[in-house]
Amino acid sequence: MPWHQITLTTPRDQADSLEDTLLELGAVSVTLQDAADVPVLEPLPGETPLWPEVNVVGLFEDEADTAAVDAALMAQGIGGGTWLRVEDQDWERAWMDQFQPLRFGPRLWIVPSWLDAPDPEAVNILLDPGLAFGTGTHPTTALCLEWLDGAEMAGKTVLDYGCGSGILAIGALKLGATRAWGIDIDPQALTATRDNAARNGIDPERLHTGLPGALPRGETFDVLLANILMGPLIELAPTLSAHVKPGGALVLSGLLAEQAEGVMAAYAGDFDFDPPALKDGWARLSAIRR
Secondary structure (H helix, E strand, C coil), X not given: CCEEEEEEEEEHHHHHHHHHHHHHCCCCEEEEEECCCCCCCCCCCCCCCCCCEEEEEEEEECXXXXXXXXXXXXXXXXXXXXXXXXXXXXXXHHHHHCCCCEECCCCEEEECCCCCCCCXXXXXXXXXXXXXXXXXXXXXXXXXXXXXXXXXXXXXXXEEECCCCCHHHHHHHHCCCCEEEEECCCXXXXXXXXXHHHHCCCCCCCEEEECHHHCCCCCCEEEEEEECCHXXXXXXXXXXXXXXXXXXXXXEEEEEHHHHHHHHHHHCCCEEECCCEEECCEEEEEEEEC
16 A cells, blocks of 8 residues: 655654654654664763754655644644655565674675575675674674684684674684673673574573673674774773783774874783774774783
8 A cells, every 4th residue: 555755854852743743634654763864873871862953854644644644733833744645565575674694804794694696605694684793794894804804713712792692703704703691781682692603503502691790701803893883992902901811802882083192002002903994984903912
């Protein structure tokens, strides 16, 4: 069944009342979107960012009288709406079609579970979009996967701090690491990591997961990956540094290119850094512990 969709742009303090108005006029759903489509990357502590202008999008059934809706809105002094006819489709199939296999160097692929691997002989991680961040589509995840693809992982121990979907820990294990820890503050991320590990045939004895307090005090790793944000990377510098063996590798991402120097400074006392790797305005830092 086709649908009629109307989009109206309004100041944020009027968005809720306009949503109520559209529902009263027969909309079956109303969605609020940022009119400027500006990402909120890392708000300051205690700050709740609000959009200055909001797109209020109402969806009406095919038999709705759009002219009558326009007239009712105009009677309340609301104009400027844009109508769009939306054809019905198989939304699940359309969603699945958005995701295709992604390659991250000579060896490593991320493959949705409903698709065949383009190269069955490659290191293929089966991963579906789900509960937690990390499917390879974001530049910071891609940068970390590219680092893993180029590293010698055989026999290494790995800590994935802020594991999200578990993509980095799973990739390290499939590339030859012997054992990994996945740490996250979100229990859903830990569930996603365990589910994704099982889907990829990872022995649970090789991948431990837990909240930060579960990590054994004093345990060190050959490789530590943390794809989080600038603030936590700086705040956690003493903790993360203590979990890297002398001669071990530190890989940090989740930060913008202009934030790289500040993060490097927080670790400079213990690590020698390579030049930052950049992608689409994001950065990855890699270093060796002295």
